[in-house]
Amino acid sequence: MKEKINVLITGDDHYFEYAPVFMTNFYELHKNFEVHIYAFTDNMSDEHLHALTKIADFYQQKITYIQIKNDEFGALEAYKTGIERWPKQTYYHMLVADYLPETVERIIYFDLDILFFDDIWPIYSIDLQGNYAANFGDWTPPETFSWSQKRLGGFTNSGVILIDVAAYRDNQIDYGYFISIVEKLNEARPIVNKNLLPEPFQFFADQGLLYVALEGHYLYVKRDDVKHGVNRLEISDFMVHPTRFLHMVNRYGFWAKAHKQTFQTMLSDGFPELNFYYQKFWIKSELIVQNMNQFELLDFYNDEMSKLIGHSGVAYDLILPTYAWQAIPCDAELLAFETISAENEWLRFPFSELLKIKARHVKLHLVFRLSEDVQGLKLLTYAKNKIGGDNFKTLKIFDVKAEEPVVFDAEYEIDMRNRDGIAITSKAIQKSGVKLMIDALSVRDV
Incomplete structure (x- = not known):
């Protein structure tokens, strides 16, 4: 019997533009697992619904769309949380107890700006040791945090969260609970950090809220095979090191550029190894969804790739x-x-x-x-x-x-x-x- 992995992705219709590559990459590396992806959204176009369904069907896996009420986390607009930069859909992973079926007891949430290089079972299957959720990284955090550091998210990067959904339900870790924490945080002195936000704020988006809300029940697991962010100095050696996934962290930097770039940009970029790896899954997702046929792919390579092979070092x-x-x-x-x-x-x-x-x-x-x-x-x-x-x-x-x-x-x-x-x-x-x-x-x- 195949092991089962539940995956959560969230966003609005614009953000789900990146989901086909994410899903193709994930499914390719988890063919020996039973994968069920849950997509939380308040707005998804028929185009993206069709594309994601087609990819799941191609790999004989499951995807379930769950419509989130439009007013969920709409209350954040009344607080200083940087909602303009991190929209309410960023917080939808906190709604697992409210929206997931009772049959789902564990799920792993991912941002879509992630590249997978191996299966995630060693991460998904860890012992949570009685905690409600776990966060992963390759750094060693300090033993204690100040109140401001906790509201910044402490050790966490909320792009990857392993969630014990059953524990969320048993302990009423639901929408009402998170909003009650928001109200308490609103009474604190605002944080001033212009490197993050131009105006003072009460907590740093979902990772600050999550850290405070789950404090004492939030496990941090240090792993050398998990990477958040990418260093240009290390990238040429990166692909040969055992890494399960890379969280690219920046929606508007390399990741979005890789999604939309030409081969000219790809071959001259500071991250050519990652670019080629990403493009492999982008092309396959386009073929599966039939946005591109085999002949168009051949023309794409002949017209763009053949004249650029061997040209490097120039941006x-x-x-x-x-x-x-x-x-x-x-x-x-x-x-x-x-x-x-x-x-x-x-x-x-x-x-x-x-x-x-x-x-x-x-x-x-x-x-x-x-x-x-x-x-x-x-x-x-x-x-x-x-x-x-x-x-x-x-x-x-x-x-x-x-x-x-x-x-x-x-x-x-x-x-x-x-x-x-x-x-x-x-x-x-x-x-x-x-x-x-x-x-x-x-x-x-x-």
Whole structure:
């Protein structure tokens, strides 16, 4: 008989945009388990209902949608809780005693900004030791917390919570109980921490409320196979370490970017390993839901992936048009630009964050063409200086023939004077309408 895992996800219709990738990732790693996902929501479109149902059916697993009353936790608007940043749906995991069927005695709640690398059974099946819930992390918390620290959430990160639903029911840990704690916290002196919220607040969203409400019955489990947050310095080694899941913590940072990015961004990002891993499940979810068919997937790879394989180290998404250059559509080329004035301006190709952190000696490979003859075209390296300007250093001067490919390879040391990227100047062009086609551009740590 398969072991059973109950999973809770919550949100509004916008947040459930990310659920197909989450579910595909989770189901793929739990094929030997009976998984039942419960989705708490006050608003979900037919489009997302269809998508999530289709994914669950594909894996022969279960999903149940539970409609939450629209006024649940609406009372938080009267309190200083940062409700504008953390909406009421953030608190819906506190409603398990109110809404889950009696047959559910244990459930694990996840935010949707999580990547799974292994099954979670060793986490799901732990002994709660009489506690009502458990939180997991890879840090060692202090033994005691001040009153303000407790209201900030103490040791917790509420993106992952293992809940004893039966204990919640037996001890009336329900909506009414949590609202009574909110009312008590409202009598305390507000916390001032502008790094979290611009205005004073009574507690730090759901994790502050949960810590205070469950104090004495909330277990913290230190585990090296659980990660909250991601460090650029460690990411290249991250994938080889035993990790069950990574909570990316930031809805508007890497995670949302990975969900919507192009392959250009993915290959130049500071987290390429995670990006490829995420995209694998995004593509499969699109195929399952039939937002993309096999032929579209093939075209996607042929058009986007094939011309980008091997190009790395450059943050393509940060190449900004200037008053002298504009980006133009390209076919076989990697990138294409056109001068729009006779002004002298640098077209910058910034290095990716990962390259800047790790590289000491780099190998540059550049292949480009111009639509017209140009004498004295300059290729430079650059870096920000201490007063906010740029230091430039000439790397090469080219005499370019129209439409003839220029191939340039160079190796050089990376330091504070050249670490930010390379640039091409329009000074030698001095006219509009000249096209620059980049056929290859990569910078590698050697």
